[in-house]
Amino acid sequence: MRKIDRIIKRHKKKGALVPLLQDVMAEYGYLPQRTIERISQELDIPLSQVYSLATFYKSFSLTPRGKYLISVCLGTACHVRGAPRIVEKLERDLGIRAGETTKDSKFTLETVNCLGACALGPLVVIDGKYFGRINLSRLDEVLKDYLK
Amino acid sequence: MRLRCPSDLVKARKLIRSRYDPKKTCVTVCCGTGCLASGARDVAETFRKEIDRRGLRPRVNLRITGCHGFCERGPLVVIYPKRIFYQRVKVLDVDEILSQTILKRKIIERLLYVDPMTGKKIVYENEVPFYKKQRRLIFGNNGRIDPTKISYYIALDGYTALAKVLYKMSPQQVIAEIKRSGLRGRGGAGFPTGQKWELCRNANSRLKYIICNADEGDPGAFMDRSLLEGNPHSVLEGMIIGAYAMGAEEGYIYVRNEYPLAIKHLTIALKEAQEWGLLGKNILGSNFSFRIRINRGAGAFVCGEESALIASLEGRIGEPRPRPPFPAQEGLWGKPTNINNVKTWANIPLIINKGARWYSKIGTKTSKGTMVFSLVGKINNTGLVEIPMGISLRKMIYEIGGGIPNGKKFKAVQTGGPSGGCIPARLIDLPVDYEKLTRAGSMMGSGGMVVMDEDTCMVNVARYFLSFTRDESCGKCTPCREGIKQMYEILDNITKGKGKESDLGLLKELAQIVKDSSLCGLGQTAPNPVLTTLRYFPEEYLAHIKDKRCPAHVCQDLIRYSLIVEKCIGCQICNKACPTGAISGEKKEPQRIDQKKCIRCGACYEACKFEAIRVE
Numbered sequence: 001m002r003k004i005d006r007i008i009k010r011h012k013k014k015g016a017l018v019p020l021l022q023d024v025m026a027e028y029g030y031l032p033q034r035t036i037e038r039i040s041q042e043l044d045i046p047l048s049q050v051y052s053l054a055t056f057y058k059s060f061s062l063t064p065r066g067k068y069l070i071s072v073c074l075g076t077a078c079h080v081r082g083a084p085r086i087v088e089k090l091e092r093d094l095g096i097r098a099g100e101t102t103k104d105s106k107f108t109l110e111t112v113n114c115l116g117a118c119a120l121g122p123l124v125v126i127d128g129k130y131f132g133r134i135n136l137s138r139l140d141e142v143l144k145d146y147l148k
Numbered sequence: 149m150r151l152r153c154p155s156d157l158v159k160a161r162k163l164i165r166s167r168y169d170p171k172k173t174c175v176t177v178c179c180g181t182g183c184l185a186s187g188a189r190d191v192a193e194t195f196r197k198e199i200d201r202r203g204l205r206p207r208v209n210l211r212i213t214g215c216h217g218f219c220e221r222g223p224l225v226v227i228y229p230k231r232i233f234y235q236r237v238k239v240l241d242v243d244e245i246l247s248q249t250i251l252k253r254k255i256i257e258r259l260l261y262v263d264p265m266t267g268k269k270i271v272y273e274n275e276v277p278f279y280k281k282q283r284r285l286i287f288g289n290n291g292r293i294d295p296t297k298i299s300y301y302i303a304l305d306g307y308t309a310l311a312k313v314l315y316k317m318s319p320q321q322v323i324a325e326i327k328r329s330g331l332r333g334r335g336g337a338g339f340p341t342g343q344k345w346e347l348c349r350n351a352n353s354r355l356k357y358i359i360c361n362a363d364e365g366d367p368g369a370f371m372d373r374s375l376l377e378g379n380p381h382s383v384l385e386g387m388i389i390g391a392y393a394m395g396a397e398e399g400y401i402y403v404r405n406e407y408p409l410a411i412k413h414l415t416i417a418l419k420e421a422q423e424w425g426l427l428g429k430n431i432l433g434s435n436f437s438f439r440i441r442i443n444r445g446a447g448a449f450v451c452g453e454e455s456a457l458i459a460s461l462e463g464r465i466g467e468p469r470p471r472p473p474f475p476a477q478e479g480l481w482g483k484p485t486n487i488n489n490v491k492t493w494a495n496i497p498l499i500i501n502k503g504a505r506w507y508s509k510i511g512t513k514t515s516k517g518t519m520v521f522s523l524v525g526k527i528n529n530t531g532l533v534e535i536p537m538g539i540s541l542r543k544m545i546y547e548i549g550g551g552i553p554n555g556k557k558f559k560a561v562q563t564g565g566p567s568g569g570c571i572p573a574r575l576i577d578l579p580v581d582y583e584k585l586t587r588a589g590s591m592m593g594s595g596g597m598v599v600m601d602e603d604t605c606m607v608n609v610a611r612y613f614l615s616f617t618r619d620e621s622c623g624k625c626t627p628c629r630e631g632i633k634q635m636y637e638i639l640d641n642i643t644k645g646k647g648k649e650s651d652l653g654l655l656k657e658l659a660q661i662v663k664d665s666s667l668c669g670l671g672q673t674a675p676n677p678v679l680t681t682l683r684y685f686p687e688e689y690l691a692h693i694k695d696k697r698c699p700a701h702v703c704q705d706l707i708r709y710s711l712i713v714e715k716c717i718g719c720q721i722c723n724k725a726c727p728t729g730a731i732s733g734e735k736k737e738p739q740r741i742d743q744k745k746c747i748r749c750g751a752c753y754e755a756c757k758f759e760a761i762r763v764e
Contacts, residue, residue, distance in 0.1 A: 017463035018444075018446050018460060018463055019444065021446070022405070053446075053463075053464070053465055056465040056466065056622075057447050057448050057465075057466075058446070058447030058448060059405050059446045059447035060446065060447075074367070075367035075368050076367045076368035076524070076525065076565070076596070076598045076612070076613075077367075077368045077525045077530070079367075079612050080525050080526060080600055080604050080609070081525070081526070082750075085749060085750055088749060089727075089749065089751075092727060092749075093727075112406070113365065113367045113449065113616065114365075114366070114367035114368060114369070114370070115181075115406070116181055116182070116364075116373055116406075116407075117181055117182045117219070118182075118219070118368055118370070118522065118524035118525070118530050119182055119186075119219035119220040119222065119524070119530035119531065120182070120185055120186065120219075121524070123185075130185035132185060132186065135754055136725070136749070136750065136751045136754050136755075137725065137751070137754065137755055
């Protein structure tokens, strides 16, 4: 059985659409169009409804993510400690806007509302690794390792 | 082990306690999210390996706990029974802690906490001012228990309240007790909990649901997460008691997807509670059955609003709906539903155990009990703080928070997240309770408290919060969707030096309309950051509009960087740091900044070690 059918089977009951899409995200890293179509067919839900969910919630993505996911915390504590300038620098250095993926599919840059590690602000997380109390020059050092 | 009656619970507790020697040395390592991000996992693993390697197991226990609250100084290590307090502990310190402190009883000076207010070194956890001034009723056990083992919670009288309720109290008595305690919802609005329960209890339906709202979305707030990570059973116990009182058989915990550790610990806690007969069919041998499911949020701030949360649980997009009917009448799947915040649930066992009378003596006339705040931003002691309602902001910021870093001046404190407001320095003696904060134009919210200093631009902060609510508005009602966007654009213009004086009147008018006519709490409170900054910091708005100047040097279009020739030694560090090549000059000669090329990123300012770059 195909991966997607296994996931659909697991959630084939009322109201489980959000957890279903979460599992698809976990499996594929994004929501491929064919999986959305399949879900709509199998669960007999209008395609528009699946799309509305997929685009309403922030943790769903319709496009594949890069090899490294860079998340910059833009919570209030990080904001007052200068996080916007960190985002600007990353946008400049990677040549993309927040929410986009580089052409070589190496980096996806995203901003998040709060990671709740405010003592470490400004905070950048690259592939689950935390870089706390970051500034522009330290960011250069950190990025160097990933740009290689 | 399955507990079949209250005396089984008492026996189990005795057995657990008899196996535990309180005099035995125990190294506790805080592994809450904050400490983990600072490297606590490696510290804990090194302790484990080293204790084994040295054959210290019979003498030393290792305990991995949830968040202790003092995130600023993490990773934290506390050594019981004396509670020696070590902070910013690194993997390389582990060997020394074992050989010196554990084996030779010597204190390692370098790892002690230095009080920034007095400069004194402090040895024991209970003497650290950050903890000493708090009253940690619901957070206190976080540092004492391993959240992945139910036995720790039971040893500390866990589930006693549940046994009492099931065998000695009727549902009505439980509700009466909660009403008498004066407990109000800790999620933000502060609705009396007992009254909310009564509405749900009285709703006519066989099926009812209860929900724990753990969709903690306010930026700068993380106390709900820390409680779920550090003491999940206290929340479960509260929910089970609530379910008994309201007559619900099914409950949900709606938790943010960004909180993987909380989800993990909750999952373990649910499984253990079930195995012990504290959840599921015939709880503690009674006729009462209740089960709980975990639902992960999918990343939408608006889902913290109860009707949006319910929509999301039902598998739809998180759009709120008009009320009435209230969830207590028509909630999840159309059935009566009660929703409370994580901290509200965690207060319940405490009230049942110690009594409403005891509880209602804590706090102020209208706000009872303690409140947990996450104290963050420009503050020395970032962390989670639990205080009795009614203590002043001054005490929070200076005595517990240790003041403002780098000798800067305190400017404002923002409470209540994007729904709250900014309270200025001159109101620093304001006591913290629901009414006082509301009167000051802000709100209690779920407990975020962001401290701002003289380097924070209040117009920029207001713009920040509006960009947040603009992005998070679900788009269903026009005032919120369009109104916030318009307000944001006006503010954006002001921060770019394109504002007009008439903008201020327009902002106020728009704010009032959005407040009055939005469908849900998100829109109704979104203008608060704008209104409070306009009210308390009008001169900052005017400086941006009239003088085209940002007094805090934050708004990039209104500042310029220049070189102080006398201070520049020509090291050219700034030159290398500049991403646009705007800085030029010979080595060992003062440099020059080309204003046309400068993008005001601040890299030179940060890089210069001689304070030779000035912001104007």
